[in-house]
Amino acid sequence: MSHSVTDRRQLLARAIWGTVGLTAASTGASLAVAAPAAASTKTVTYDVACLLNTFTPIVAEGSTDPSSNFRGTTFFVEGELYPAGAIADGATNFDPASVPAIGHWMCRGWFINRTGRAGEADRPEPHVVTHQEYLIGRISEGNLFPVDQLSSSGLEGDNSGRSATRSVVGGAGMWQAATGSVVQHVIGTNTTTGPNFRFVFDLAKKS
Numbered sequence: 154m155s156h157s158v159t160d161r162r163q164l165l166a167r168a169i170w171g172t173v174g175l176t177a178a179s180t181g182a183s184l185a186v187a188a189p190a191a192a193s194t195k196t197v198t199y200d201v202a203c204l205l206n207t208f209t210p211i212v213a214e215g216s217t218d219p220s221s222n223f224r225g226t227t228f229f230v231e232g233e234l235y236p237a238g239a240i241a242d243g244a245t246n247f248d249p250a251s252v253p254a255i256g257h258w259m260c261r262g263w264f265i266n267r268t269g270r271a272g273e274a275d276r277p278e279p280h281v282v283t284h285q286e287y288l289i290g291r292i293s294e295g296n297l298f299p300v301d302q303l304s305s306s307g308l309e310g311d312n313s314g315r316s317a318t319r320s321v322v323g324g325a326g327m328w329q330a331a332t333g334s335v336v337q338h339v340i341g342t343n344t345t346t347g348p349n350f351r352f353v354f355d356l357a358k359k360s
Contacts, residue, residue: 280310
């Protein structure tokens with residue numbers, strides 16, 4: 154890949170997550186134990202290492218600077234999914250190959266931030282709206298379509314590393330017809346320079 158393409162990919166990725174991984178690491182906050190779930194919900198937690206080398210943007214026509222006017226630019230990125238606590242809180246050089254992954258995380262999204270557009274109020278944050286898939290199971294020749302899945306949709310990305318609450322919009326297999334919410338925490342960075350996430354799901358219990 155050419156330096157210009159690599160630089161643009163890095164630039165766009167940092168426009169979403171910035172240095173929030175380092176911010177999260179510097180706080181020393183521990184997120185290993187989720188808060189108790191309400192009686193009507195079930196708490197499930199997964200860790201994810203976002204693989205920045207898979208980040209693939211399609212830049213929207215007329216886009217300029219990713220910190221301001223990249224609205225409409227789309228992207229796709231993948232990550233490795235792990236059990237809760239597999240990635241240490243605040244790790245800044247986590248090796249995704251150092252822990253066996255139990256599944257895959259896939260994210261597709263659109264930039265929505267804007268500043269300096271004629272006739273529009275500035276909205277520098279949040280940076281993107283995304284749809285995420287959490288596949289609990291490894292894709293292989295004998296398992297092309299892992300059955301156990303969760304999906305979420307919502308906003309993410311700001312300059313201070315705040316956690317984002319997202320809607321759970323479905324599931325399959327052991328999470329068939331899942332509903333509820335998920336909180337996305339940034340807990341550090343990994344060797345691809347991508348962010349590490351902890352996703353804490355509060356899923357509505359089936360009656």
